[in-house]
Amino acid sequence: MTVPQTQNQPPIVFNIKRQDKPDSMPYWQTFSVPYRPNMNVTSVLQYISAYPQTAEGEKTAPINYDVACLEEVCGSCTMLINGVARQACSALIDQMRGEKGAEATITIEPMSKFPVVRDLIVDRTRMFENLKRIKGWIPVDGYYNLGAGPKIEPRKQDSLYALSRCMTCGCCLEACPQFTLENAFVGAQIFSQVRYFNMHPTGKVDADERMEVMMGDGGITDCGNAQNCVKVCPKEIPLTESIGWIGRKATVYAVKEFLVK
Amino acid sequence: MSTLSPASPVSDSEITTASPIAYSEPLGRRHFWLRRLHSLLGLLFGGYVVVHLLVNATGLWPRAYQQNVDKIHSLQPMLPLIEIATIFIPLLFHAIYGAYIASVGLKFNTTKYNYGGNVRYFLQRITAWVLLAFIAFHIATLHKWGFEAIYNMTHIDFFHRWGGMFNEHNQAFQSTVHGIRGFFNTENAMNPGNVLVMAFYLAGVWSACFHFANGLWTSAIAWGLTVTARSQKRWGDACLGFGVVVTLIGTMAWVAFTVAPAARGDVSRWDNYTRTTHEIQVDGQSIDVKGEPSNESTQP
Numbered sequence: 265m266t267v268p269q270t271q272n273q274p275p276i277v278f279n280i281k282r283q284d285k286p287d288s289m290p291y292w293q294t295f296s297v298p299y300r301p302n303m304n305v306t307s308v309l310q311y312i313s314a315y316p317q318t319a320e321g322e323k324t325a326p327i328n329y330d331v332a333c334l335e336e337v338c339g340s341c342t343m344l345i346n347g348v349a350r351q352a353c354s355a356l357i358d359q360m361r362g363e364k365g366a367e368a369t370i371t372i373e374p375m376s377k378f379p380v381v382r383d384l385i386v387d388r389t390r391m392f393e394n395l396k397r398i399k400g401w402i403p404v405d406g407y408y409n410l411g412a413g414p415k416i417e418p419r420k421q422d423s424l425y426a427l428s429r430c431m432t433c434g435c436c437l438e439a440c441p442q443f444t445l446e447n448a449f450v451g452a453q454i455f456s457q458v459r460y461f462n463m464h465p466t467g468k469v470d471a472d473e474r475m476e477v478m479m480g481d482g483g484i485t486d487c488g489n490a491q492n493c494v495k496v497c498p499k500e501i502p503l504t505e506s507i508g509w510i511g512r513k514a515t516v517y518a519v520k521e522f523l524v525k
Numbered sequence: 526m527s528t529l530s531p532a533s534p535v536s537d538s539e540i541t542t543a544s545p546i547a548y549s550e551p552l553g554r555r556h557f558w559l560r561r562l563h564s565l566l567g568l569l570f571g572g573y574v575v576v577h578l579l580v581n582a583t584g585l586w587p588r589a590y591q592q593n594v595d596k597i598h599s600l601q602p603m604l605p606l607i608e609i610a611t612i613f614i615p616l617l618f619h620a621i622y623g624a625y626i627a628s629v630g631l632k633f634n635t636t637k638y639n640y641g642g643n644v645r646y647f648l649q650r651i652t653a654w655v656l657l658a659f660i661a662f663h664i665a666t667l668h669k670w671g672f673e674a675i676y677n678m679t680h681i682d683f684f685h686r687w688g689g690m691f692n693e694h695n696q697a698f699q700s701t702v703h704g705i706r707g708f709f710n711t712e713n714a715m716n717p718g719n720v721l722v723m724a725f726y727l728a729g730v731w732s733a734c735f736h737f738a739n740g741l742w743t744s745a746i747a748w749g750l751t752v753t754a755r756s757q758k759r760w761g762d763a764c765l766g767f768g769v770v771v772t773l774i775g776t777m778a779w780v781a782f783t784v785a786p787a788a789r790g791d792v793s794r795w796d797n798y799t800r801t802t803h804e805i806q807v808d809g810q811s812i813d814v815k816g817e818p819s820n821e822s823t824q825p
């Protein structure tokens with residue numbers, strides 16, 4: 265195996281938005297990192313942690329960032345890379361250089377729709393709180409063994425599997441024009457999870473409670489159908505289909521509520 | 526480059542203060558119902574706009590236009606009721622609630638995420654503001670319930686000068702041309718003010734066509750008629766086709782009252798082409814006209 269030639273590759277220049285505390289002002293720092301093949305943004309951040317020095321040669325604090333699975337399944341390393349929400353661990357430097365040229369500066373920012381904790385770490389409590397509100401689980405707890413769950417036909421399994429891949433990364437919320445730091449909109453991630461649990465034969469028992477949240481403040485009515493969510497979802501979850509699905513269920517639920525309840 | 530801050534450890538308390546989310550319920554379930562009503566009334570009003578533009582497109586044939594206007598006004602005395610129930614109330618509700626939706630709790634980001642859907646989302650809201658301004662101006666100046674109504678209450682000349690420009694009684698064509706092509710100056714149509722009004726009309730017509738066609742598409746998702754990506758695409762293509770047709774009709778209507786030969790010629794030539802039983806004045810005498818009159822004799 266030949267080791268790829270790296271000497272004549274220019275270094276990677278990073279413009280990173282930093283913030284020391286939740287309530288302090290953000291500021292930018294530039295870093296220059298020697299190129300190695302097959303780097304991703306996380307490995308660049310690791311390099312900066314090892315050599316915390318700006319491009320001007322000033323010593324600085326290592327950059328704080330979240331990372332866990334390193335294979336785009338946990339969602340924790342989500343940040344804005346060149347302005348767009350995506351995972352640092354699957355953002356490949358070679359690919360970005362291919363698109364923008366080797367000299368292009370790469371900008372890194374924390375997500376803008378969640379409160380910043382420090383540097384690139386954001387607080388995504390809102391998503392988990394919303395999952396609690398919609399009872400994002402299958403109720404199987406009991407005092408005795410409930411036995412095997414109901415069988416699910418393969419085609420439905422496929423649909424459910426697609427929805428189950430959500431890793432709560434928040435890309436869909438970051439890209440959504442209707443989702444802001446200030447409002448109560450739950451966003452596409454929750455719509456899709458409501459569909460996931462309401463489609464499930466056991467999860468269904470809580471379907472009405474989930475629909476109550478969907479039809480309340482910040483629910484399905486606040487979606488403006490910009491459909492950015494489905495474009496940016498790294499797990500390619502059919503979010504806009506979930507939105508149509510919730511819309512249909514809400515229509516039925518509303519009619520039922522009006523006539524029957 | 527900003528000043529450098531040294532690393533300071535972040536304590537647990539600092540982390541937990543980051544996002545205490547309070548879920549206020551200012552509207553709650555009401556928001557759902559209001560929003561569905563907004564959608565429904567938008568569709569209803571869209572239906573009206575299509576008919577309205579069809580009628581106005583007949584302005585390319587001024588005689589037919591007058592006859593259509595007469596047909597509509599033959600609904601008197603029920604007309605005000607019909608207008609209020611099917612036009613003004615839906616419009617008012619849709620416009621007010623739409624202005625709320627388009628101004629509260631959203632953040633455009635088309636520069637970063639320039640997908641087609643996001644651009645349409647953006648345009649839906651921009652055209653909403655254009656339409657708000659356009660329809661207000663349009664009704665204020667043309668309709669008898671606009672400035673003319675204010676004049677009747679206040680007798681301030683300004684409102685008479687700029688209001689109630691449309692006159693359905695035998696002068697439908699002439700008065701509509703006056704209200705659009707000759708808004709500021711009937712003698713010189715290329716007066717800058719006139720050109721501005723004509724441009725505003727084109728913007729209003731095109732905005733309405735886009736807003737309605739796109740609204741047809743989004744409402745199908747909101748109500749859950751189109752669920753799969755394929756059905757959304759298919760319905761989107763249908764809405765695009767519909768939008769193109771309505772835009773053509775709307776543009777014909779605009780041409781009819783701005784640059785069409787009839788609008789550029791002697792517009793009074795088309796007065797008195799009426800089919801219904803309206804009274805018209807001939808030689809100072811009021812007569813009932815039935816059927817299609819030939820008014821060649823009254824031409825100057």
Ligand code: HEM
Binds near residue numbers: 564571619622626744
């Ligand atoms: C007068 C000013 C108007 C304002 C402020 C306004 C505002 C809005 C807004 C903000 C939306 C998007 C709602 C959403 O997707 O969440 C919308 C949708 C819609 N508008 Fe309007 N609009 C106006 C006039 C009109 C007109 C003139 C028409 C008919 C030609 C119309 C028909 C519709 C329809 C059919 C929808 C789709 C509703 C849905 O997505 O469920 N609107 N309007």
Ligand code: HEM
Binds near residue numbers: 691782
């Ligand atoms: C070039 C295009 C247009 C022409 C020539 C035109 C002409 C007219 C005229 C002559 C009237 C007065 C009718 C009367 O008083 O009985 C009127 C009223 C009205 N127009 Fe238009 N219009 C045009 C475009 C539009 C558009 C695009 C909209 C909406 C988006 C619109 C909405 C209305 C409304 C709401 C009224 C008042 C209700 C009524 O009287 O029917 N118009 N229009």
Ligand code: SF4
Binds near residue numbers: 439442486487488
């Ligand atoms: S369709 Fe648009 S408005 Fe709705 S959740 Fe997705 S990005 Fe947000």
Ligand code: SF4
Binds near residue numbers: 497
């Ligand atoms: S739906 Fe997709 S983009 Fe949204 S949180 Fe889940 S994985 Fe991330």
Ligand code: FES
Binds near residue numbers: 342
């Ligand atoms: S580290 Fe888990 S998605 Fe990147």
